[in-house]
Amino acid sequence: MRRTACMVIVLVTVLVTGLLVGCSRPSATSAALPKPTAYGAAIVESSGGKQTAEVGTLLTQPVVVQVNDQQGNAVTGALVVIRGPNGTYLDPAAGLTDSSGQFTTNVSLGTITGRYQLVASTTTKTGKSVELKIEEIGLGYQEMLGSALNDQYCARCHNQESTPQRVSNYDNLEVKPHPFTEGDTLNKLSDADLTAIISHGGPALNKSPLMAPYGYTLSKSEIQALIAYIRMVSDPPYGAPGIVYAQK
Amino acid sequence: MRLPDRLEKLRQLFFGDIVRTFGWTSLLLLLLLAVAPAKHFFADWHRYQRGYERLISKRSDAVTLRRHFEPGIQQIWLPEMGVVDRCTTCHSALKETTLKDVTTQPYRPHPVIPHKPEEMGCSICHRGQGAATSVEEAHKSTLAWEEPLLPAKYLESSCGQCHQQDLKGTPQLNLGRQMLSQYGCVHCHTIKRPDGSVITGTDDPPSLAHIADKTTREWIYAWLKDPQAYSTTATMPNFRLSDDDARDISAFLTSSSTPASLKVVQASLDEAKKVKDNAALQTKAASLYGESFCASCHAVQNAAGNLVGGNVGPELTKIGSKAKPEWLQAWVRNPHDYDPPTGMPHYRFTDQEVGELTGFLLAKTDADLLANVHLEAPTPDQIAHGKRLVNDYGCASCHEINGIKRPENFAPELTKIGSKPVNQLAFAPGVPHTLYDYIGAKVKQPRAFGPSLKMPQYTFNAAQIDALVNALLSHDERALTMPAAKTVPALPVSHYEPAGKAGQLINDLNCFECHTINGRGGDMAPDLTWEGSSVQREWLVQFFRNPNTLRPALIRRMPKFNLTDAEINTLTDYIMTVYQSPKIDRDSMPLAGYAPGQVELGKQLYYSKYGCQACHIIDTKQDKGYIGPTLTHVGSRLTAAWIYGWMKDPSMLRPGTQEPKRNMSDEDARALTAFLMSQKGSEKQEAKKR
Known part of the structure; x- marks a missing residue:
């Protein structure tokens, strides 16, 4: 009788400890970060910010950040941790800086259309955390369509950058077009204004006649897509005016 | 107390007399009855609907939102497409554009797309189990229901189920489809579209029937070992052959090769020899290479390691280590002699020019490429083994090889790959058990699924692999069973032959x-x-x-x-x-003789009203437009009828053109035509041409 009781107790203890160990394992591994061999004082962006990509897909360029010490020299072996909003996938999300003081990660955006703020952080010698905010833009279906239309019809004039495939026409124009990232100007124009300019050309709003009308070339939904794209890439970001709800 | 005694006591407590029995049984039944409403109350969807009501109650347009909201299980039923989707039960706000700022699921409104949920349902695009009413069952795959929700990066595959043509909004799917044809996937794998047409390759794998005339056995060996070492842009994948296997295949290919009828001109060969090692002559030949616009199709790596040039023909950075001089001069003279269906045009070069270009290209060598390749004369055993390997690896699926028949269905057909049941797949270790992860892993590293597999290793980056997965997922059961009225078939392939x-x-x-x-x-x-x-x-x-x-x-x-x-x-x-358009009568308008007043009006319209100088150049001193063609000579280039038709509607004459339609009045179009027709170019240039 006593032996049975003993065995039951032993069995229960084994089960409980097993359960506890089993449950605690995941949290133990997720905390396993590489141990930094050096510490920096600042973290700066090298490349990979302000990219646009279709939601859920990999950014074309990796995000590269650099850790510097107080003198501004690159630090090798400092720990960098990058966090992103829900749905962002970072490969890898943490690691040590390489011999040139840089940490490189491939970023896949989440499923929501909009801006994704990544926060890269490193710890200093004193244990303080320094942060760097990097912004990426996720385009939904409508914005992707707008992006394709931009490439076909707008970018030759509205984008100053020339590529090997296409030479920019920006410098040739007497009245300079606004790049679509120029939020300070474009954010002031309402959707109706933008629709008017795209459909009827510059003169519709007393702007340059060099801007041709596309109302007979693009459909209504294509113009909407183009505006959605322009709104998405503008810098500073576009905040839609309209109904403002009381926030409790 | 012993165990039987305790049980006896319990029985006494519950069923000791009739009243107790009745009481306890009633209580038990009551509890059982309560299970149904409790289950309803605690159901996932009920919880989410209460959450939604809480969410909208705080908003200023709560009344409108509440009027749109329908409680209870919702269902989109589209029998002809096989859709039973209850997703809208929890995703209540799909059509509420005023909830744009909400980012928590399941309450986000749907982003703008060209389809309405009530017309297409949800699972056609997102997959998942449409009929399920619990979160787990709807989104994840379970033992009974195998289809998990598609991650966002593969959503474009769903567009491809119905749209067999490229769409502007689906760059990934378009790229994936292009890759299927471009990288030779469809030479081994048959893929049929829903209309029954078979996807064909756009690459043009060269015939190996006369390979020994073209290159050496050493080069074939090096190429087989690592095609990308010769050219980073090579589309031929790496078959991971052992040294012996590469040796035997190269032995078989050279021994099975038959001589081609090449026109060898000694003068060209001599010239090539001279040019090859002479820096001054090289510079002269380089300008011929430039004038002939070889770079429109062929790329060459520059000193900085960047590829400069087009990707229509193969990269030529190391061509001198590959091509035999006799073959190269014959190829430059007329490529159709060696390979009749080649895409390379027949330039009418003189023997001297052929020699110059040949010499220029032969100087493009890479000493390292063949430095460590030393092959003995092949034995009959090696040749026989090489032939076996060529059969085993299906080389003839892509290349024409003497003595080998093109294998039919060499690799599994992929017409229904997008709906292949997960339980029929053999996963490599570490690959998550979903179809899209399987396809991605297989494309990325085929031999990880078993060392004896024949599928070769491609050099795709992550974005290319995602694009391919998109294209492959679109070939599924649903694509094949979709009613024809709902689909957009692929553009018919034109087999136009000029007479x-x-x-x-x-x-x-x-x-x-x-x-x-x-x-x-x-x-x-x-x-x-x-x-x-x-x-x-x-x-x-x-x-x-x-x-x-x-x-x-x-x-x-x-x-x-x-x-x-x-x-x-x-x-x-x-x-x-x-090549006459039925919409344009070439002779309906004169080429010259327009009234000066009309020309002047056209000029004003050109510069002020229509701002044509933004894209075109007429006056080379002040105009700078870089987008459209230069119009300085347009009056001696185009017909007046064409210009008039173009003014009225450019995209009607050339679909997809960048020039927008202006909805021009007939009068304006006529005046602009008159102005443009007056642009005949300067007299001096005209005289020079004559």
Whole structure:
């Protein structure tokens, strides 16, 4: 009788400890970060910010950040941790800086259309955390369509950058077009204004006649897509005016 | 107390007498009855609907939102498409655009897409289990229900189920489909579209029937070991062959090769030899290479390691380590002699020019490529083994090889790959058990699924792999069973063949490689379907003689083929008579003689009202437009009827053109035509041309 009781107790203890160990394992591994061999004082962006990509897909360029010490020299072996909003996938999300003081990660955006703020952080010698905010833009279906239309019809004039495939026409124009990232100007124009300019050309709003009308070339939904794209890439970001709800 | 005694006591407590029995049983039944409402109350969807009501109650348009909201289980039922989707039960706000700021699921409104949920349902695009009413079952795959929700990066595959043509909004799917044809996937795997047509390759794997004339056995060995070591842009994948296997295959290929009828001209060979090792002659040959616009199709790595040039033909950085001089000079002279269906045009080079170009190309060598390749003469055993390997690896699926028949269905058909049940797949270790992860892993590293597998290793980056997964997922059961009225079939493949002597010339010059005519051809250069309505005969003759470019910003240009006058006449006559648009009557408007007043009006319209100078150049001193063609000579290039038609509606004459339609009045269009027709170019240049 006593032996049975003993065995039951032993069995229960084994089960409980097993359960506890089993449950605690995941949290133990997720905390396993590489141990930094050096510490920096600042973290700066090298490349990979302000990219646009279709939601859920990999950014074309990796995000590269650099850790510097107080003198501004690159630090090798400092720990960098990058966090992103829900749905962002970072490969890898943490690691040590390489011999040139840089940490490189491939970023896949989440499923929501909009801006994704990544926060890269490193710890200093004193244990303080320094942060760097990097912004990426996720385009939904409508914005992707707008992006394709931009490439076909707008970018030759509205984008100053020339590529090997296409030479920019920006410098040739007497009245300079606004790049679509120029939020300070474009954010002031309402959707109706933008629709008017795209459909009827510059003169519709007393702007340059060099801007041709596309109302007979693009459909209504294509113009909407183009505006959605322009709104998405503008810098500073576009905040839609309209109904403002009381926030409790 | 012993156990039986305790049980006896419990029985006494519950069922000791009739009243107790009745009481306890009633209580038990009551509890059982309560299970149903409790289950309802605690159901996932009920919880989410209460959450939604809480969310909207705080908003200023709560009344409107509440009116739209329908409680209870919702269902989209589309029997002809096999859709039973209850997703809208929890995703209540799909159509509420005022909830744009909400980011928590399941309350986000759906982003703008061209379809309505009530017309297409949800699971057609997102997959998952539409009929499920619990979170777990709807989104994840379970033992009974295998289809998990598609991650966002593969959503475009769903567009491809119905849309067999490229869509502007689906860049990934378009890229994936292009890759299926471009990287030779479809040579081994059959993929049928829902309409029954088979996807064909756009790559053109070279015939190996006369390979020994073209290159050495050493080069074949090095290429087989690592195609990308020769050319980073090579589309041939790496078969991970052992040294012995590569040795035996190269032995078989060279021994099975038959001699091609190459025209070897000793003068060209001598010239090539001279040019190859002479820096001054190299510079001269380089300018011939540039003038002939070889770089429009072929890329060469520059000193900085960047590829410069087009990707239509193979990269030429190390061509000197590959090609035999006799073959190369014959190829430059007329590539159709060696490979009749090649895309390379037949330039009419002189023997001297052939020699120069051959010498220029032969100097492009890489000493390291073949440095460690030492092959003994092959034994009959090695050749026999090589032949077995060529059969085993299905080389003849892509290449024509003497003595080997092209294998039918060499690799599994992929027509239904997008709906292959997960339980029929053999996963490599570490690959998550979903179909899309399986396809991605297989494309990324095929041999990880078993060392004896034959599928070769490609050098795709992560984005390319995602694109391929998108294209493959679109080939599923649903695509095949979709009602025809709901689908957009693929564009029919045009098999247009120009007739007669001009047709032979067009094929000899491979015009279709860059130009499209009647739906057949490439997109590098303008569509020529209606060229006869568009241009004036004299201009076309001059253009063939010396194709000066029309667009200042263009890098890829039309080469000069050195055609004879007779050839030019044949081509021009054919183009002017056959490539006529039914919408344009070439002779309906005169080429000259417009009233000065009309010309002046046209000039004003050109510069002020329509701002044409934004994209075009007429006055080379002040205009700078880089987008459209230069119009300084447009009056001696285009017909007036074409210009008038173009003013009225450019995209009708050339679909997809960048020039927008202006909804111009007839009067304006006539005045602009008059102005443009007055642009005949300067007298001096005209005289020079004559």
